[in-house]
Amino acid sequence: MKNPAQASTRPAHSLPVRIMHWVNVYALCCMLFSGWEIYNASPDLPFLFPQWATLGGWLGGALAWHLSAMWLLVINGAAYVLYGIFSGHFKRDLPPPSPKAFLRDMWAAVCLRLPHKTGHYNAVQRLLYGGVICILVIEVLTGLSIWKPVQFGGLVSLFGGFVLARNIHLAMMILIVGFIVVHLALVAIVPRTLVSMFKSVPSDPQEANDA
Ligand code: HEM
Structure with a gap:
């Protein structure tokens, strides 16, 4: 039988989830804005992303941002998935x-x-x-x-x-x-x-x- 007092002291989001969530937000922002700069260099749809919403300054700079942020996104994402599975977070929440x-x-x-x-x-x-x-x-x-x-x-x-x-x-x-x-x-x-x-x-x- 569950103890209600115990249930109410569990944090809404554990510290690892909070840290990984904000690292993910940072990495994803870098990925999106640099990705839009890369797209603008060779668009295959009839629109361009506005310059103010891009990161890297030019194609080479954007690629450097995109690939380095990709490692942060992948390592952080893998840590989140492993944590989610082994801590029981995914199963419970x-x-x-x-x-x-x-x-x-x-x-x-x-x-x-x-x-x-x-x-x-x-x-x-x-x-x-x-x-x-x-x-x-x-x-x-x-x-x-x-x-x-x-x-x-x-x-x-x-x-x-x-x-x-x-x-x-x-x-x-x-x-x-x-x-x-x-x-x-x-x-x-x-x-x-x-x-x-x-x-x-x-x-x-x-x-x-x-x-
Ligand atoms: C500035 C942007 C963001 C803010 C302010 C934000 C805020 C939040 C908040 C407040 C929660 C908890 C919701 C609740 O308790 O009901 C949450 C959970 C979550 N957010 Fe975000 N978020 C942002 C960006 C993102 C992005 C870019 C992604 C992924 C594409 C994302 C994915 C998630 C996921 C998967 C959860 C559940 C986490 C878990 O419990 O394992 N968020 N976010």
Whole structure:
């Protein structure tokens, strides 16, 4: 039987999750802004990213930023996934939601009736967080394919060739930006979640996430 007092002293986000989350934000910002500079050097869609939203100053500088931030993103991401698996964080806090739970929470969110419990993710959040983690993995793998297409020839074939791998890389970037917009909107709706991502705040004393 769970002890409610114990449950309420668990921090909403453990220190490793908080550190890795902010390292991820820094690495991803560097990746996005330098990636837009690289795209601008050889655009394959009818638009360019504005210069103020790019990093690196020119193609060579942007590539240097993109590749060094990629190592930070990959090492931090691998540490997060290993931590998530071995600490039980994924199993306890981020289990994939059932379609029923997702539809119920999505409907409640649309009606602006979805309550937020500190330290517990609702089904919409769990789908969004699980989804963006998978998208980031595809983003890195397609990035490796177009960076070293000879050495990672197997990966290039898996993604249907160089051109398709580049387009998937671009499509995943758009999904990541879409995630960030929704994520920041949700944080703005419940600003106290931001505090819990900076310092240790006890989670609400309710352990179970509905499947
Ligand atoms: C400045 C930008 C960002 C802010 C202010 C922010 C803020 C937050 C906050 C407050 C939470 C906790 C939500 C809650 O307790 O209900 C959270 C969780 C999370 N955020 Fe962000 N976030 C940002 C950027 C990102 C980015 C760029 C990503 C990845 C693409 C991301 C992925 C996640 C994930 C996966 C979680 C769940 C972490 C876990 O418990 O393992 N965030 N974020």
